[in-house]
Amino acid sequence: MGQRLDLDDWFAPLGLTEFSRTALGQRPLVTPPRAALADRLRDVLGVHTVDDAFGKRVRDVRAWFLDLDGNASAASMPAASARRLYDAGTTAYFQDVADFDPLEREVAQTFRVSPGSGKVQLFCNRPSAVTKVHFDPVDVITVQLTGCKTWRIAPNEFAPRPLKGWGAGEPIGPSLRTYQENPPPETIPGNVKEYRLEPGSVLHVPRGYWHETFSTEDSISLHLLLIPPLRMDFLLAALKNELAGEAHWRESVYDFTTPAEAAARTAADLAALRAALDRLDPRDLVRAPLPTAPVGPETRFTRAGQAAFGVDALEPGAARISVSAYGFRETQTAAVTVSAPALPALRWVNALPAGTALDVADVLREAPGLTKPEAQDLLGLMEQTRLVRRSPEEPLP
Ligand SMILES: [Fe+2]
Numbered sequence: 001m002g003q004r005l006d007l008d009d010w011f012a013p014l015g016l017t018e019f020s021r022t023a024l025g026q027r028p029l030v031t032p033p034r035a036a037l038a039d040r041l042r043d044v045l046g047v048h049t050v051d052d053a054f055g056k057r058v059r060d061v062r063a064w065f066l067d068l069d070g071n072a073s074a075a076s077m078p079a080a081s082a083r084r085l086y087d088a089g090t091t092a093y094f095q096d097v098a099d100f101d102p103l104e105r106e107v108a109q110t111f112r113v114s115p116g117s118g119k120v121q122l123f124c125n126r127p128s129a130v131t132k133v134h135f136d137p138v139d140v141i142t143v144q145l146t147g148c149k150t151w152r153i154a155p156n157e158f159a160p161r162p163l164k165g166w167g168a169g170e171p172i173g174p175s176l177r178t179y180q181e182n183p184p185p186e187t188i189p190g191n192v193k194e195y196r197l198e199p200g201s202v203l204h205v206p207r208g209y210w211h212e213t214f215s216t217e218d219s220i221s222l223h224l225l226l227i228p229p230l231r232m233d234f235l236l237a238a239l240k241n242e243l244a245g246e247a248h249w250r251e252s253v254y255d256f257t258t259p260a261e262a263a264a265r266t267a268a269d270l271a272a273l274r275a276a277l278d279r280l281d282p283r284d285l286v287r288a289p290l291p292t293a294p295v296g297p298e299t300r301f302t303r304a305g306q307a308a309f310g311v312d313a314l315e316p317g318a319a320r321i322s323v324s325a326y327g328f329r330e331t332q333t334a335a336v337t338v339s340a341p342a343l344p345a346l347r348w349v350n351a352l353p354a355g356t357a358l359d360v361a362d363v364l365r366e367a368p369g370l371t372k373p374e375a376q377d378l379l380g381l382m383e384q385t386r387l388v389r390r391s392p393e394e395p396l397p
Contacts, residue, residue, distance in 0.1 A: 003044045005103055005120075005224075007110050010037070010143070010202050020111060025139045025206050025228055028153055028193070033144070034200035041222060042145055046099070049146075050092075050124050050220065054083050057098035064091040064129065071169060072132045091129040094122040107224050114329045119225035125149060125215040133188040133212040134167030135159075139226040140205040144197040147219030151203055154192040154210040158182045162208045163230075188212055197221070234328050238285050241306050241326045242276050242354065279354040281305055283389060287327070288396050295380040297360055297372060301388040305354030309346055309387060319343050323385035334385045341369030342378050349387055357391065 011019040011029060023029045042048050046056075061082050062074040074093060077085055086092045100120040107118030125147070135156055142151075159166065159180050166176060168186055188210050195203055205211050207228055243249035257265070284305040306327070312320040317340050324333045338346065345367035349358065363375040370378065382388045 004106050005041065005044060005110075007107075010141075011204075016110070019204075023204060024111065024226075028206060028209060029202070029204040030195050030197075031200075031202040033198035036200065037143070037202075038145055038199035041143055045103075045122075045145075045222065047122065047145065047220065050086065050218070053092070053094055053122055053124055053220065054086070056094070056100075058082075058094060059096035059098055060094075062093040062095055064093045064123070064131070066130055066132065069169075070132065072130075072134065072167065086124065086126070089126050089128075091126050092124040094124070095119075097122070107226070111226055112329065113226060113229055117227040117229070119223075119227075121223045121225060123149075123219075123221045123223060125219045125221070127215065127217050129213075129215050131211075131213040132167060132169075133185075133210055134165060135162060135208050135210050136165045136225075137162050137207060137227075139207045139228055141224040141226075142197070142203050142205070143222045144199050144201045145220040145222055146199060147215065147217050148196055148198050149213055149215040149219045149221055150194060150196045151205070152188055152192050152194045152212050153205055154189045156208040156210055157189065158184055160208055185210075229328065234285070235280075237326075237328050238280055238306060239277060242279055243273075245308060248272070279305060281355065283393060283396070284354065284386075285328070286396060287325075287386070288393075290384055291390050295360075295376045295383070297376065299376075299379070300357060300359045300391050301379060301383065302391045303349060303352040303354055303356040303358060304386055304389045307386040309350045309385075311343070314340075321346065323382075323387055325386035332386075336381065336385070338378070338381070339370075339374070341367055342374070343367075345370070345375070345378060346382070346387075349382060358388065 008016050010016070011023070011031060014023065014029070019029065047053050058079065061077050061079075063077045063085055064072070064074050067073045077090075077092065082092060097120070103120045104118050105115060107120060108115050111118060133152075156162070159176055162176065162179070164173070164176060166172070168184065172180065172184060192210070195201070197203055253265070255262070281304075284307075307323060307325045309321055309323045312322055312335065315337075318337050319340060320335065320337050322333050322335045324331055345363045348362075348366040352358070360372065360375045360379065363378060364370060364372065367375070367378075379388065383390060
């Protein structure tokens with residue numbers, strides 16, 4: 001271990017960037033077997049045999065089996081009995097392996113998802129292992145490491161781009177019904193494609209694609225799972241950041257009002273929500289590189305959204321503060337010390353609605369203890385920590 005998965009050549013002849021832009025989450029992709037890739041990945045994972053898999057620091061390994069009704073089922077295997085169950089013919093699904101944590105970070109970085117949204121897992125299949133037709137709410141990239149495994153996959157016209165997984169025969173929940181487009185199929189649809197994966201074959205199964213698998217021999221496969229960033233989640237997260245700064249939106253609303261009171265409150269809140277939505281700015285959600293030009297006496301700024309400041313501690317003549325710039329993938333926090341006379345200006349800027357214009361004169365008015373160069377420096381600090389944006393703005397690269 002200590003190495004990287006290094007996904008650059010996994011999808012050859014497609015490069016990693018081309019795969020990410022044109023295939024990931026959109027269309028299936030399969031590559032021919034490549035013994036060299038399987039060799040390399042077995043080395044990187046330190047998994048050549050099933051003994052190696054059981055020798056890892058495993059947080060969760062699951063038994064993968066069909067129940068008496070023929071439905072795929074899984075149950076956690078206690079470490080003490082996992083190996084015996086595997087030897088007795090149970091397929092082992094290594095869902096959470098501590099030794100793969102650095103690889104999961106690499107996967108999240110490679111596909112630009114938040115830490116925790118990339119999983120690195122192993123399937124150790126026994127002969128005759130079967131997974132009944134189902135779909136998952138995640139994008140899957142699998143590489144066969146040893147043995148062979150057959151996949152049958154088909155596009156999902158029943159519930160495209162699903163938010164939850166579902167398997168044939170299961171009850172359809174209310175949340176799935178919001179985007180159910182066709183009656184549920186009982187078996188995998190007719191436009192199915194079958195792939196027999198041999199060591200070094202890579203298969204991408206996009207989110208929602210129907211799939212079923214079977215193997216006639218022992219096999220080990222590597223599975224990368226990506227929890228995809230959804231268009232609506234990206235914007236809802238930004239809206240929530242915008243709302244969370246106001247006590248009004250943090251108020252509890254228990255359901256003990258009359259219907260008329262609840263309707264009136266909801267109507268007023270929807271109007272306020274539309275105003276909050278109008279304060280969201282793409283420039284706060286898609287961050288441009290920070291300007292390098294110094295702040296001059298005439299430089300103008302705009303209170304940015306998605307950033308907030310707080311005082312960590314007051315010291316004689318100074319204050320230790322932290323500024324957080326909230327992002328969908330990650331939140332950046334800068335801890336700095338500022339002079340005490342700067343605090344009133346920081347508090348004033350922090351309370352401004354996103355989109356408000358401000359300049360050096362405003363800072364001097366709010367913090368009369370500052371000199372003009374100090375006010376410029378303070379605005380520079382606010383810009384570097386994303387509390388304010390420079391206006392007019394440079395176009396995004
Ligand atoms: Fe699956």
